[in-house]
């Protein structure tokens with residue numbers, strides 16, 4: 563069975579997390595992803611957060627599956643020549659360097675178009691054009707500048723960043739969509755184009771409902787936020803809403819049996835209007851079904867703290883899994899708070915390939931998150947990340963047509979390897 567992106571070749575100039583997330587996804591779908599790394603150094607994450615000395619970190623391996631690695635010194639004249647030959651033969655160039663880095667290498671958009679007018683040139687940057695366009699940006703900077711941090715956390719606490727990497731991986735996902743859209747456009751235009759995603763923009767897109775609330779604020783208080791029921795006035799910007807649900811159906815995280823010792827003995831519970839009567843029966847408050855203070859959603863809004871306190875009395879008598887089982891029978895939307903340990907041990911996630919075990923020559927077996935997007939006709943397999951420069955010769959020879967002598971010469975002049983003299987210094 564063919565993979566969906568078979569035949570697409572990607573010049574992957576990405577590093578750290580945002581860009582590699584994008585190219586890994588495209589590699590899973592079958593694109594031939596050629597990751598360019600600096601000789602002797604490689605993607606900085608190879609050596610970051612290393613759990614086993616001198617072995618590629620999980621940070622790197624979990625973001626670079628299914629890729630090939632070539633080492634090229636882009637600041638070496640011969641190295642730049644190799645890059646230009648790669649530009650001619652690839653369909654997409656993806657990069658997430660600091661603003662201007664690729665231009666400084668000599669690979670401007672104009673030069674790339676000269677070399678290959680069909681090339682799609684995709685970039686992640688921290689910010690779009692504007693006052694911050696030259697800034698370097700990491701995950702949490704994007705979460706803070708994209709509206710996520712100001713709306714995450716509790717009202718009486720500081721802004722919070724989230725564990726999900728919405729700035730890096732979130733932007734990588736947006737970029738991947740931009741790339742396949744541009745590839746589709748190329749099928750009828752015959753031309754490449756630039757695809758850019760700013761991390762601030764991607765986070766803001768993911769925080770879209772909070773921008774919705776910002777505008778609703780001008781027409782009155784946000785009645786589904788807990789602070790409304792608590793009688794606390796709203797300011798002029800969307801406040802942090804703790805664990806309130808972001809939609810019209812009020813929800814909270816509630817304690818379950820064992821919460822005193824287990825930090826994850828909690829469940830998310832949504833008081834969805836159509837199942838309100840079932841909720842009343844389950845928690846032992848059948849009279850709330852008809853009581854004017856509780857029967858209808860608007861009457862409940864000012865009483866959410868009291869209502870959730872009563873529901874929590876019930877959830878605290880059950881483990882999160884027992885509560886889930888009971889509530890599911892009545893279609894009451896809920897979700898246990900699952901720890902990373904529980905997810906790592908979840909057999910159903912392994913069965914679908916969302917979690918995978920991968921074997922690596924120097925690391926041995928490790929667990930990774932696989933491809934969360936399932937295609938029925940072209941499923942993906944997850945293959946280990948490449949060692950630094952593992953495919954340099956293969957790519958020079960088979961993709962670019964260099965002879966064995968030329969490959970040796972490229973090494974000697976420091977285009978693909980650190981020159982012996984430099985290495986010794």
Ligand code: CAO
Nearest residue numbers: 578579580599600635636658659660666687688698699701
């Ligand atoms: N050969 C020779 N030089 C190379 C090379 C190669 N193969 N690959 C990269 N380099 C050089 C670049 O040319 C650049 O050199 P100059 O600054 O002299 O032109 C240099 O390496 C470093 O690039 P950088 O500035 O991108 O790297 P950094 O570690 O200082 O910054 C980051 C990292 C992520 C802050 C920055 O790349 C950035 O802001 N990227 C865009 C936003 C982004 O993707 N952020 C998310 C990262 S994941 O958290």
